[in-house]
């Protein structure tokens with residue numbers, strides 16, 4: 132099966148097709164993680180994106196039992212795809228998984244060259260195909276495609292979901308949550324209530340919540356600006372912890388500006404500095420927008436974390452309200468000292484306020 136990648140600037144890459152048979156358009160981004168391809172595909176924050184994996188060998192440890200939900204990522208580009216994975220948890224290989232989930236893939240291309248291109252030009256609109264199409268047809272597809280940034284409604288729960296627990300009842304405003312926070316809170320034994328992204332403050336207040344988490348999710352904060360007012364009311368009513376899109380939305384609702392980045396931060400090992408702890412952490416990241424630093428001057432928000440590569444804003448707190456937010460993903464599973472302290476700090480704050 133042939134594979135073609137066509138970029139909006141006219142660049143064409145010819146490779147091999149893999150995964151589901153099809154043609155798909157999206158915003159082309161790169162991800163530098165060496166592992167975690169299943170997590171990349173299953174991350175709702177990647178809705179509408181075609182992900183070019185910079186690391187050359189993808190699929191080495193297969194696919195583990197995962198959640199049964201829809202994959203929102205539009206396509207995957209890899210240099211080599213391993214069809215014979217070796218791992219005791221693997222139940223199928225990447226190709227079988229992509230066919231099952233309907234994800235189009237192209238392999239056999241120089242993914243580092245594609246990464247360098249995106250680094251120079253910024254993210255690009257792109258079409259990938261493993262069907263028989265002429266380059267002229269692909270050009271037409273990119274030109275005619277509508278690119279949207281509002282995917283949150285597709286990724287959020289449709290009704291309030293409750294997980295029973297004791298001591299605390301923590302709420303999550305679900306903008307496209309990845310389930311790892313729900314799992315972590317469940318393991319700690321707390322009750323969790325997950326709210327649809329457009330829930331009203333009355334719906335939230337009816338549930339006896341002790342603290343709120345605003346989750347990460349796809350697209351831009353701008354595309355869900357209609358919920359900014361509720362997000363502000365949440366933060367004024369409860370200790371609040373914002374993650375990625377949730378962080379951007381909190382910043383926006385307290386007067387900061389959120390900008391689109393040229394090519395974003397997507398990978399497993401970005402260095403972030405925590406000013407309070409006076410130390411750096413290596414964290415996974417997956418975002419294409421960022422809070423504008425200068426715009427914080429006239430707000431009551433203060434920077435708590437900064438990216439050590441480009442000094443962009445990675446964390447914020449409010450000068451008087453109990454709000455902490457972070458741009459990066461929480462690292463919950465590593466045995467090394469990691470950023471799970473942020474979730475624990477939030478839980479301590481919630482307990483103090485009870």
Ligand SMILES: NC(=O)CC[C@H](N)C(=O)O
Pocket residue numbers: 176346347348349350351374375376377417418419420421
């Ligand atoms: N991980 C996320 O929540 C990403 C937030 C937002 N969609 C961005 O790309 O910046």
